[in-house]
Amino acid sequence: MVFEIHPLILNILVNFAIGLIITVSLNLEVGIAGISQFGRVLAVITGAIVAAAIPGRLLASLIGLPSGVEYADHLINFKIVDQINKILAVNISLAVGILFFTLILAALLGAFIGYLCSYPALRLKEAYLGITLLAFGDVVNTIAWNVDPIAGGTQGVNVPDVFRWIGVGPERYLGVILILIGFGLVVFIFVERLIRSPFGRALKAMRDSEVAATVYGKDIVRLRAQALMVGGALAAIGGALWAFYTGSFKAVTYTRLTWTFWPWAYMMLGGIGNNLGMLVGVFAFSVIRTLIYAYKTELTAFIPISPQWFEYILVGLAIIVLVLFRPQGLFPEKPALTLPKEEIEKIRQRTKKE
């Protein structure tokens, strides 16, 4: 150990990193493309299932351990994953390779899920679409929860620890969190670039007026499908990273409350449509949620209710207050500058003279 960081800060950082990936992907679909995505959990759980089911099986078959249906049996699974972790601990290149292979696979499946969602997204609008996507999310959750051979069903499975080479104790914790934050920032910058690209501007045009966008030759069907595919892929990467971080997968923890409604609250706080606002929204909520859990004993002495319900009330109140008094969020979306600021200033000077 070189230096020590308070576990509270680490906890905030990990919630921030994962929350950022999910919320940025949600903002791309809701804020930029104008699709009412109420089924974010769908892509997230898909990514997590990939991380739970694929890399472990792959490695198990490589070293000659059972990799079929019996892999997901909770009585055998932890022994297999234990063996795998021993190999991953010494073989860094294999571990990193597996990590990226899984993330790419998760992104592909997430994109496929997004493509499937584009079918209802073309036919339905707003609340109806929201309810339909929400229903899709529940279906996948029910299947993952009940079909044991995929990822352990009710018992869940352990996920191979691709970060074992960093260490096992606090070093691992710190290392993984730094990597996750790296991923979060990469996703953030990627989406930021995407929004400023012609594709992003086409999405905004579609959001603001479908008819106008069609008149200018934009294919609405394709744009919607592409937005949903990119968003789904990013959310699936977030889900896979979360499964790798926690080292286990249980379908029951991927609820629509945690992975759809809370990201919505983060997004609304930051300002729907403003990618930079997501940083603030996610960070604020990560701090609040972590602090509530960290100081729950002190809180219970002060307010005689369980901190979990306190958290619900706080998130609920935040949503209501935002909707009522500041629907545009803390940092409302601003018109995007298509040229650097100096260029715009130059043009302005020039036009003034003329």
Add this chain to the structure above:
Amino acid sequence: MLDLILKAFAYSGGIALTAAGITLIYMATRTFNFAHASMVGWGFYIVFAGYSLLGGTPYYYVPLAALFSGSLGILIYFGVNRHLLKAGASPITLMMSTLGADLILLASINIFTDYLTEVHKLNARYFVLELKDVSLGIADSVNIRGIPFVSLAVVILTIVGLHLFLTKTKFGIAVRATIENTSLATVLGISPERVYILSWFLGGALAGLGGGLLSLTISGYPTIGMTIIVTMFAGAIVGGLSSVFGSLFGGFLVGLSEYLGITGLSLTFGGWILAYRLIIPLAAMVLTLLLYPQGLAGIKIPKFMLKGSQVKSQSKEV
């Protein structure tokens, strides 16, 4: 078999009432009410708490549950919905606001559950009231309980009562006028505010009523509303979201097909399929939305079901 059919009827009756509540609120205020989940949950807990603390039969507390959830509806209207309607918020904003209200109500149910558990030493985290129901006798070695009949009777009374209210009373006609064309109704001196309050109260009351009756059929826990809200939405959407009677019918149909369908499937495929019962209402809902967005009420055959069919012209955005 008899037992199964009776239970299916009791369940479907409860779902039908809650679906009607969702539709009523949606028709009047264009709000998809997520808080319905917790309003139904409160229905469960009012009946449970009343029965456990005061005794009698659970039925005594069902009207109380309706009143309580109805007042929750009024609270949500004055707290959140009213301001948003005045500001002309988008349907998604309206939906999100009820989600916030739902989180707060869910927390309140949980706090109430903690209170019942700690102060009154009740097993409030998970309860079954089915056995506390009155027994009407035994036929074919099946203990026939009161709830299927009560549930059906309440559904029929709701249909008759709402029909009389909407067609025979002045205020009822004003309600229909406001739903069909708010600005025109306002010109004629009808206050839309009163109609909104009434629909939130009635919608909440139907949620509480449905929840109270369902507590005698299925087991209760704090998140019960979140579990069955998908079935409730499915009922409302299959019913077309444009007629209270349509959604009563739709809710009943979805409830029946879920309960009977999954049992039928389990007889063919084995018990493992029971875990997937949620998929039946979801499939019904998604298929209805994708193939026939107007729902059952959009089908032109039963004239008497089409009380709200004119509203469709407003809700074309499907």
